[in-house]
Amino acid sequence: xxxxxxxxxxxxxxxKRNNSIDVMRGLVMILMPLDHIRDLLHITxxxxxxxxxxxxxxxxxxxxxxxxxxxxTFVFLSGTSAFLSMSAKNDLANTRRFLVSRGIWLVxxxxxxxxxxxxxxxxxxxxxxxxxxxxxxGFLILSALLRLPPRMVGLIGGMIVVLHQLxxxxxxxxxxxxxxxxxxxxxxxxxxxxGKLVLIAYPPIPWLGIMLIGYGAGYFFESTENxxxxxxxxxxxxFLGLFMALRVVNLYGDPSHWSAQKTTLYTFLxxxxxxxxxxxxxxxxxxLGIMFLILSWxxxxxxxxxxxxxxxxxxPLFYFLVHWYLIHPLVFAMVFLQGFKRSELVFxxxxxxxxxxxxxxxxxxxxxxxxIVLTMYPLCQWYGNYKMRHKExxxxxxx
Numbered sequence: 001x002x003x004x005x006x007x008x009x010x011x012x013x014x015x016k017r018n019n020s021i022d023v024m025r026g027l028v029m030i031l032m033p034l035d036h037i038r039d040l041l042h043i044t045x046x047x048x049x050x051x052x053x054x055x056x057x058x059x060x061x062x063x064x065x066x067x068x069x070x071x072x073t074f075v076f077l078s079g080t081s082a083f084l085s086m087s088a089k090n091d092l093a094n095t096r097r098f099l100v101s102r103g104i105w106l107v108x109x110x111x112x113x114x115x116x117x118x119x120x121x122x123x124x125x126x127x128x129x130x131x132x133x134x135x136x137x138g139f140l141i142l143s144a145l146l147r148l149p150p151r152m153v154g155l156i157g158g159m160i161v162v163l164h165q166l167x168x169x170x171x172x173x174x175x176x177x178x179x180x181x182x183x184x185x186x187x188x189x190x191x192x193x194x195g196k197l198v199l200i201a202y203p204p205i206p207w208l209g210i211m212l213i214g215y216g217a218g219y220f221f222e223s224t225e226n227x228x229x230x231x232x233x234x235x236x237x238x239f240l241g242l243f244m245a246l247r248v249v250n251l252y253g254d255p256s257h258w259s260a261q262k263t264t265l266y267t268f269l270x271x272x273x274x275x276x277x278x279x280x281x282x283x284x285x286x287x288l289g290i291m292f293l294i295l296s297w298x299x300x301x302x303x304x305x306x307x308x309x310x311x312x313x314x315x316p317l318f319y320f321l322v323h324w325y326l327i328h329p330l331v332f333a334m335v336f337l338q339g340f341k342r343s344e345l346v347f348x349x350x351x352x353x354x355x356x357x358x359x360x361x362x363x364x365x366x367x368x369x370x371x372i373v374l375t376m377y378p379l380c381q382w383y384g385n386y387k388m389r390h391k392e393x394x395x396x397x398x399x
């Protein structure tokens with residue numbers, strides 16, 4: 001029997017058993033809280049950038065750098081999942097409705113539960129547009145492109161990733177319309193009300209490019225396990241090779257050029273210190289290249305370790321929402337244990353920490369990270385099982 005996309009019944013059956021997406025997503029979900037815990041609790045997180053080579057340490061740098069893998073993987077696989085869902089149902093109208101409704105829902109979640117989880121500020125003095133809203137916006141735009149061939153959608157995404165840096169050549173303007181237009185491509189802050197800000201941290205167009213590439217690449221996930229393993233390895237090596245070539249030339253693909261530093265190690269850190277806000281071409285090549293190599297490695301891998309990792313990967317939005325509400329109360333426990341008073345807490349950009357003096361060392365960040373990840377496991381396992389037992393409840397598709 002031939003599948004509508006040209007695959008035999010045996011290959012389609014093999015596709016259904018493929019859990020590499022859940023494993024890959026689970027890996028980045030495990031990594032993700034490390035950066036959020038560092039942001040909220042580390043002793044220097046309010047005053048120094050972990051990728052500033054003049055102040056950072058290698059351990060702190062890599063603590064931040066490794067989590068760069070999370071957002072592009074999450075966005076890419078969102079596009080891939082949209083393709084696979086449409087392919088399985090072969091129903092364009094239904095897929096479009098789902099993408100529109102889910103896209104709107106994600107944007108609403110970003111500016112409500114997610115923003116409150118990040119800031120714990122009931123006044124919402126800072127509204128931040130981050131990865132959840134970027135994915136939601138991407139779904140809305142993708143829903144309008146579903147009639148195009150997937151490879152064309154992927155090509156559009158590739159062109160966005162390659163060319164969006166050119167927008168930075170446009171001179172800055174105070175015109176409200178032009179600033180709004182630029183916020184689609186570059187991080188920018190808008191005042192709203194008295195002393196309040198909307199911060200576009202994840203400008204939607206560059207992240208849309210990654211999602212569209214993921215959608216276009218969904219076709220590869222319909223191959224056999226061995227076929228996926230080979231193609232993902234080749235793409236991963238190609239992306240990393242292109243990254244190396246562009247980075248060595250040091251002319252295009254990232255606004256932050258590398259340079260020789262005080263030691264060989266710091267020069268290497270400069271070389272891999274690519275720009276995430278917005279995600280540069282070199283950033284995408286580096287971290288999507290790493291993602292493809294991991295996908296190649298986990299393809300067909302089935303053991304106790306992958307079973308446990310995939311528990312996180314099957315409930316990504318649930319994990320994302322809940323983990324903020326586990327981490328942020330630790331901020332208040334920390335500052336009160338360190339002797340600060342409620343009157344000294346500063347909400348908004350300080351996450352409820354005092355202006356100076358609070359925070360824990362890096363070793364404690366890693367300890368808290370392990371505890372949070374382990375705590376999330378039974379919660380994700382319970383929720384995943386609940387979803388499986390109650391497939392008739394369509395609202396569960398949205399969390």
